[in-house]
Amino acid sequence: MDPLTLGLAASGGTAIAGAWISARYAWWRKTAPWKWPRILMYHMVCPHRPGGRFNGLRVDPKLFDAQIRWLREDGWTFLTMRDVTKSWGTTPEKSVVITFDDGYADNLLAALPILSRYDAHATLYLVHNRFGTDWSVKKKAHHTGNELGEEPKLTDGQVRDMLESGRIELGSHTLSHPNFSRLNDKEKREELTASKQALEHAFQVPVTSFAYPFGIYMQGDETLVKEAGYSNAVTTDTGIDCTPTPKFHRLKRIKIGGKESLSAFRLRLRTGWRAWNK
Template sequence: MYHRVAQTREFDQLIVSPRRFEAQMSILAARHRVVSLGEGLQALRDGRLREPMVAVTFDDGYLDNLEVAAPILQRYSIPATVFVTTRFCDQSAVHPRYAEGEQGANGLRVHLDWNQVRALADVPGLEIGSHTVSHPYLQTVPEARARQEILDSRLQIERELGRPVRYFCYPSGDLGSREVALVREAGYEAAVSVAPGRNRPGADFWRLRRTEITDRDDDRAFALKLSGAFDALHGLLHVRRQRRFARAAARSRTLSKP
């Protein structure tokens, strides 16, 4: 799981430098079976996973995915799925993390516009998925709003691109059984979470796991992450985050009662 590929002065959990990203992609291409999300899911469905497979994803639809990441992906023939938030593509909202400061406030756009999403979708091996309309914590919003976030984003991306949108990505990995039901109802084939670790045959296609890669992942750390060495630790941290989400969802339910 990636977000941005860009050069920054300070460490940002969501940003990997172009140099680091290229090193990681070269390791993937040399040592791993890298597949598209669709191919990986097909293998999971068939239960024919003789060797581990890796799929690359990007969240939020950043402009650097097209300008910086795509050329590197192409150089190594690595497919990827980019999950876009439609209001970010409309340029009517920005991911809160980049709404102010160095990027964003001074007029520099951080997100892809629709022409750029189309350009990205035209890159061989790249596919666009949905990451909602406005990037909310889905469990904290009323059901009608959650349904609209999940379904309308899919319809708008399909209209803009003229091709089907098959995969969904929960913002911040905030999901419960209601969100899973809505994603299925909206006609997606699968959805990705931020629960860390590998997906094995029999995996839940509505809660697919992903491992976050950061700029701190040098060759050694990257190889260890891919081998699953951090899965137990990341799993513990994830349980804590899920508890926080559950508390926030409970609070918003209490608040919305008359």
Template sequence: MALKGAIIRAGLAGSDLIRAHAWARFARGRGVILTFHHVRPAPSEGFAPNRLLEITPDFLETVLETLDALGFEIVPLDAVPDRLAGPEPERPFAVLTFDDGYRDNRDFAAPILARRGAPWTLFVTRDFAEGRGRFWWRELEEAVRRAPRVRFAELDLPAGTDREKERAFEALYWRLRAGPEHALREATRRLAEAAGVDVAGAARDACLTFPELRDLARDPAVTLGAHTLSHPMLAKGDEATARREIVESRAALEAEIGAPVRHFAYPVGDPGSAGQREFALAREAGFVTAVTTRPGHLFAAHAARLHALPRVSVNGLYQSAGALRALLSGLPFLVWNKGRRVASG
């Protein structure tokens, strides 16, 4: 991971050095959907493998300032279909989306966004809002944090120092991600409980409840979207389960907030978690848009792929204006997608 991070950091620095944001308009497209998770004060230094999922409130301010400086117009997710199907806009647009329904989004992000009049979308997982979801990635982090050694199957890994913990986490994370989801969840539960982690309390402490979400939904700048019932990697399960997770999550959220839910986000959202089957299910369920985490900007051709929209993750490991300018240029994603504006698959 350290080498991969260094390569990404060098690539972003190079894109910013050549001022790609100023001249690579062919790569920028019509706009971009940005992905956030946690927004809260920086964690203490040391072992924090999920740090990529959080940015500080100060950096959210930097994001908004940079969007403004580069001429982006912040629009609600509802505006995206028309922005893609209509004539070429004078200004690129940006959409701000926040996944999972974390309480810190309300406490730290919402006041900043309100001061700037910025609309935003919060994708809600039903089980998290009900305080009974499973944050398996956090369970794994806490299990490794508390253990001097990590033992799983044939693995017996030292975990005494932060560096050893990082290596142990990476080894376990990618091994478990490669297998069935039920096995992943069972393994992280067992590891966490053996380390004394309160598995049941994670969602209860981290996420907004439905009463809190109803209060938030009264703000006209806020759009609530569905993010499944239990946050599974949908493509790993059977079709009936995927359909239920998509369809019933919309119904549950609409029943709680008393308003239509038009947008959906695929959990994890990479090609191993959401593909053509899931895109078709989201369309059949009646969502206007559905967003992935496949990296990329938006082009006119995405008007025909509204249920497979790419997003750009604002990664907590790269909290600098230079890295952000590189991402907003679109050039890194055009390179990543081998020159294709619309990714295949």
């Protein structure tokens, strides 16, 4: 009998339960060294919609408050993507970047007051043409309905309010939230360059950070993003870039889902990984 079987036989159900819990919570994963910044991905900060398909993208304001409060109390330094790119390798231990994708109105109405309460900063990735469309159909054709289309988006005035807080870096999330696996290089260049110009013109701030729509990028896209004038780009690839020379145009993030407890959040800050990976 091998040691594993012996152990299971000896402790019976407890060992099986223990194995299940360790797979479920991945607490045994190694701590990523604290010197490497954590980049967190959020979408909406609002209560869940009953029966909503996208509740995974909705973090309740109470939970968001608890997360940011914990980061503050645990000694984290809040940076923007621009800051973290410039100072990679020399950022303080326990540095974190809060990022918001798409441009939902609750980012101003619910998230910004919480960021202010704990003196935190964030990067907002705005879709330039963000009104009245549900871009989730571009990822999966079976996504019918208009749940994300109906979700209130930040008006230009609200974006200005966010920027005037001095806490928010504006980044681009393209013109139309396309699926980069379906565009040719010319179309991608247009999405990258025209969105940068339009946002810089509308809000009078430099736009040097980019987020790939749906986190989808193809071979060669990093070069296109760089050529369009962005110093960095984030994906939805899960994890923490633990290297002095990361790929700055395809950085990993930690997705903060709407259904995770505070202890799961703390675990993910430590290891980069969710409780289990689907």
